[in-house]
Amino acid sequence: SNFGNVGVFQEAIDAFFMDNGLEITDPGxxxxxxGFTKVRNYTRLSSQEKYDEHISNMYANREPRFYQAITYEGRSWYQDITTNKLGNNYRVFFSRGGGADNSSSENPRTGYMLNKFKNRNLLNQGTNVKQWGRPWIIFRLADFYLYYAEVLNEINPSDPNIITYLDIVRERAGIPTYRDLAANGTKNIIGNQELQRDAIRKERRVELFAEGNRYFDIRRWMTADDENGPDQQLKFTGLNMNxxxxxWDASGKFESYLDDDGVGSFYERIVIENRAWRRAMLFYPIPYNEIQKSNLLVQNPLW
Known part of the structure; x- marks a missing residue:
């Protein structure tokens, strides 16, 4: 998304859990x-509690990983007021008329921007852009824990280590574990192979978000097909940036928020991309020149 960096589809937004450990579609x-509400914005730049005003309830009471990973409409990048002549925060406006709307080259097409991997203490001051880098993640412990739980579930779904290692990841993320949810009668997946499989896959999507795993996960699980069947275009949605x-006043200065949240509003979910998909894409094709080298070499399915 140009200078908007990395945009995020609505499907990823919906994948993050609530702070009570439940999926957004779960009862309760x-x-x-x-509607709209105040949402706390955690920042290391101030010891005081900071709240963003007039934030869609869609982003309220979500799990900590959501706020660590996603920049959404109205979210602030808080700074120390002594070093920021514009005030004590920068508010992000992706909607029409905002500083990062789709009339500029800095907009994310979906109305969301990736917040994960961003240094919260690095500010642009002076004439030179500040730079910061960190090693890319190749492997990390949560990845192995979730792989281990996945393998155990396919071998013996009653193995208690499945929930143990799944819950280690959730506990570190700051949300109730599946043992907690079962104990208080909210949700019980323990011992059910299908439910545990689904939970592990959803945990991988959130915990390893934007780390390059999901592309390969949905292929090895063979779950990339659209809900309407194989060889259908895959629809990806976002918010209505138009x-x-x-x-805003004539000079572009913020005046007030709008309370629209339904069809025709910025928060209406619209299709951003239709992507071609065929089941053959679960595998890469073996190059034709390699196939020609041996009559025993068989091309991958459907190619």
Missing amino acids: SGYSTK VPAAK
Whole structure:
């Protein structure tokens, strides 16, 4: 998304859990797409609690990994007021009229931007852009824990280590474990192979978000097909960037928020991309020149 860096589809937004450990579609999750509220914005730059105003309830009471990973409409990048002449925070506006809307080259097409991997203490000051780097993640412990739980579940779904290692990841993430949810009668997946498989896959999507795993996960699971069947275009959605979510004066200065949240609003989910998909894409094709080298070499299925 140009200078907007890495955009995020709505499907990924919906994958993150609530702070009570439930999926947004679970009964009692508390999830809502209606209305607006204050949402705490955690920052190392201040010891005081910071809250963003007029944030969609879609982003309220989500798990800590969500706030660590996603920049959404109205979220602030808090700074020390002594070093920021513009005030004590930068607010992000992707909606029409905002500083990062789709009339600029800095917009994310979906209305979301990746916050993960960003240094929260690095600010652009002076004439030179500040730079910062970190080693890329190749392997990490949570990845191995989830692989281990996945393998155990396919061998023996009653193995208690499945939930043990799945819960280690959730506990570190700051959300209730599956043993907690079972104990309080909220949700019980323990011992059910299908439910545990689904939980492990969803945990991988969130815990390893944007680390390059999911592309390969959905192929090895063979779950990349659209819900309408194989060889269908895959639809990816985002927010309606052609609509404002706030009022601006003639000079572009913020005036007030809009309360629209339904069809026709910025928060309406629209299709951003239709991507071609065939089941053959579960595998890479073996290059034709390699196939010609031996009559015993068989091309991958459907190619």
